[in-house]
Amino acid sequence: MRTMSFTEPKESKEIEESLVRELQAGNADAFEKIAELYQKKIYALSFNLTRNTMDAQDVTQDVLLTLFRKINTFQGKSAFSSWVYRITLNATYMKLRSRKKELTVSIEELLPSFNGGGFQQEKIQDWSENTESLMFTNETREIIQKAVDQLPEKEKVVFLLRDVEGLSTEKVGEILDLTVPAVKSRLHRARLFLRKKLSNFFEEYSREEKKK
C-alpha cells in the first residue's frame, strides 16, 4: 500500500477525514488503515531525529497507540497530519530527553567573513559540481547524517519537516506552533549550518582530487 504524503491535496484529505471519523466511532479497521498510511512517515521522522532503529520503532508504536487512544481528543482545529506530527515529535523528544543537548550557533559563524565594506574576504570553493559523483558513497552519506545530527534541535526539526519531508512553511509553523518568519529563520540557520559542515568535507575532497 502506498504511504500517504502529508502534503497531498483534496482527495487524500477527504480519505483522511473519513478515516478519522470512523476511528472516532471506534472502527478498528480504520485504525489499521491509518497505521498503514502513517507508520513509514512516523518512523522516518523519528529515525532522522534519534538515528536509532529501536528508538524509532518504539516511537512508531507509541504514536500509533496514542492516535487510537486519544483520537477523541482530536478536534479538527488543525490538520490530522499536523496532529500526528506533533505526537511523533513529543514521543521522540521523550526518547531523546536523556541525551538532549541544546547548542546554539551564531549566524556569523556560519557566514563567510566580510571586510569593513561588507565584501567577502576569503575564497569560497564551489563544490556543488562535485556532489553528484559523491552522493551515493557511504562516506558521503555518513558525513551528511553526522552533520544533520549535529544540528541544534530547534533547527533540526524545522529542517526535517520543511526540507526533507517537503511540508510547507505554514504547515511547519502549525505543527511547531511557530510564526512563519520564525520557521524561515530557523530553516535558514539550519541550511547555513549544514553548508558549513559539508563544505569542510567537500573542500577537502576537492583538494585531494586535485593532488591526484
Place this chain on the structure above:
Amino acid sequence: MMCCKECLDLLYDYLEGNLDPQIHSSLTEHLQDCPPCVAFINTYKSTTRICRETLKNAEMPEVVQIKLREFLKSAKRTV
C-alpha cells in the same frame, strides 16, 4: 552596488522568490560580478538537495515492518 553581506542576508528570500523586483535585480547584478557569492549560493542550494536525498531514504527496515505488523494485530484485538 550591493555588497556581499547584503547579498547573503537576502539569500533565503532570493531563493524563495520573495524579493522586490528592484532588490532582486541589484542582487542579480552583484552575482554577475562576484564568484564567491555565486559559490556560496550554489553550495547552499546543493546542501539542501543532497541532505534531502540522503535522509529521504530513511526506510523502515524489514524487521521493524514485521514487528509493527505483529504489534498492530495485537493492538487491533484489544481496541
